[in-house]
Amino acid sequence: MRAYLSTFRMRRKLEVQYRGAVLGGIICQAFFGLVLIAIYRALYNGKPQAMPFSSVASYVWLQQAFFRMLMASDPDLLDKIRTGSIAYDLCRPLNLYGFYYVRIAAQKLIGSLLRGAPMLVFALLLPEGWGLSLPASPAALLWALAGLLLGLLCVCALENINMGFTMRTLDSRGMQAMLNLLMMICCGNILPLTLFPDSWQKVITLLPYAQLLDTPIRLYTGTAPLSDAPRMLLIQLGWTLALTALGILFWNRNQRRIEIMGG
Amino acid sequence: MDTIKLYLHSMRMLIKSQMQYPASFLMQTLAQLVMEGGEMLAVILLVDRFGHLNRWEAGDLYFFFGLMSVTFYLTECFGRGITGNFPYLIRTGQLDTFLARPRGTLTQVLCSAVDPRRITCIAVGVTALVIGSSMSHVAWTVTKALLLAEALVCGFFLLLGLFTIEGIFCIYSVKSVELVNTLTYGGRSACEYPVDTFPRPLRVLFTVLAPFALTLQQPGSVILGKPLFDWPEWTAFVSPLSGIVIFGVVWLCFRRAMRYYRSTGS
Numbered sequence: 091m092r093a094y095l096s097t098f099r100m101r102r103k104l105e106v107q108y109r110g111a112v113l114g115g116i117i118c119q120a121f122f123g124l125v126l127i128a129i130y131r132a133l134y135n136g137k138p139q140a141m142p143f144s145s146v147a148s149y150v151w152l153q154q155a156f157f158r159m160l161m162a163s164d165p166d167l168l169d170k171i172r173t174g175s176i177a178y179d180l181c182r183p184l185n186l187y188g189f190y191y192v193r194i195a196a197q198k199l200i201g202s203l204l205r206g207a208p209m210l211v212f213a214l215l216l217p218e219g220w221g222l223s224l225p226a227s228p229a230a231l232l233w234a235l236a237g238l239l240l241g242l243l244c245v246c247a248l249e250n251i252n253m254g255f256t257m258r259t260l261d262s263r264g265m266q267a268m269l270n271l272l273m274m275i276c277c278g279n280i281l282p283l284t285l286f287p288d289s290w291q292k293v294i295t296l297l298p299y300a301q302l303l304d305t306p307i308r309l310y311t312g313t314a315p316l317s318d319a320p321r322m323l324l325i326q327l328g329w330t331l332a333l334t335a336l337g338i339l340f341w342n343r344n345q346r347r348i349e350i351m352g353g
Numbered sequence: 354m355d356t357i358k359l360y361l362h363s364m365r366m367l368i369k370s371q372m373q374y375p376a377s378f379l380m381q382t383l384a385q386l387v388m389e390g391g392e393m394l395a396v397i398l399l400v401d402r403f404g405h406l407n408r409w410e411a412g413d414l415y416f417f418f419g420l421m422s423v424t425f426y427l428t429e430c431f432g433r434g435i436t437g438n439f440p441y442l443i444r445t446g447q448l449d450t451f452l453a454r455p456r457g458t459l460t461q462v463l464c465s466a467v468d469p470r471r472i473t474c475i476a477v478g479v480t481a482l483v484i485g486s487s488m489s490h491v492a493w494t495v496t497k498a499l500l501l502a503e504a505l506v507c508g509f510f511l512l513l514g515l516f517t518i519e520g521i522f523c524i525y526s527v528k529s530v531e532l533v534n535t536l537t538y539g540g541r542s543a544c545e546y547p548v549d550t551f552p553r554p555l556r557v558l559f560t561v562l563a564p565f566a567l568t569l570q571q572p573g574s575v576i577l578g579k580p581l582f583d584w585p586e587w588t589a590f591v592s593p594l595s596g597i598v599i600f601g602v603v604w605l606c607f608r609r610a611m612r613y614y615r616s617t618g619s
Contacts, residue, residue: 136404
């Protein structure tokens, strides 16, 4: 356990090194957020919907703030397999899956906190209808935070499965791009899931991708009633456990047939 | 003339080299298709829920989307040397070799890369243009076709110019400056929709500073028969030239900046 904690700490230190890039990233994301909200506002003016607009604005800002959580973040593994230095990782007295899981979790958590916190402050200061609204209730905030934590665990498990494919095929850029994109669409980053056709939402909210950010955001904005919260968190928990189990199985199989390259 | 021959020759070589890994190439091309398809899906779903955006109907929205995505991915495909590789050339010092050759730096940068995977994105854009224009009942004439071609070419140069700005920053700072992405990628995402959707500051940004409204949308809206601005129709032929003007200005700045170029020396 101590080893995993120190892995986490090491990645955290790495992540806070590039503060200049962080600032650039924040400004970019904020700009995208404003553009999206402007478009949705104009559409709403033409045809108001049942869901209040402030929820849509909050949805956009929360997605932008935690954007970093969705991005594939660990390109090292591919290089290690290509160059053969994966051998060093295999020598460590650690479970390979756990080692990479912790690395990814640190990167995603710290990366999105660094970018998310200033952006959320900015979004809270914007006028009503443009910015982030306060959570529906204190209880909703607590449920949403729990949901966000489960979402983080779920996205790490998901990414480790992607990396499992990388170990198999060596060049998985095409596959990776496709999975990333599926993520962007089904997470609600390109278009809020709450604006998808109502009939689609019944299915799409059950997919693992919706568990990452969509569930906590719905709880935060109050789009999902609090009575639904336990059920939604159970779905999240279910996916997290299933994906983690699948990932561990997959990695163990990969590890048995891995070839060390190099020379 | 010689330069064009050189460019075409480089393109042939680069494409040939990329085809050496056909499976990976195919997968990546497919991934591009899904990516741009996803963007279009967002527009379709929005149209499905809301029906229209101010005075723009579904067909108009698809048309504007197609206009932007064809232009943007043509630039990403043929201007890859600038849109993607330039920061890398600076960081690794590879740009030095270009300075020793008897051709313009920008020409050689353009010759250094091509990205044929974008072909599927362009195809999505063309599909959107066709669907959009038929849904909006556009009666195509030679003039309109010429106007469309002019818009695409000028939009190409505008984007090339905007991406070159990033290159100029890069010459001074070595690191790539992602802030400029707000103009390029941000411009793409925003100007998939007509600019009159946006509040004034954004509208000014995309009409004056990064004039997507003048190069793409003014001619596009005239083709649709719903002019974006209350200007006489012939202005639609003049306004796209702003893209070329921007490219010219940026090109001059690039030449000045190159005088300050310090090799990273590795």
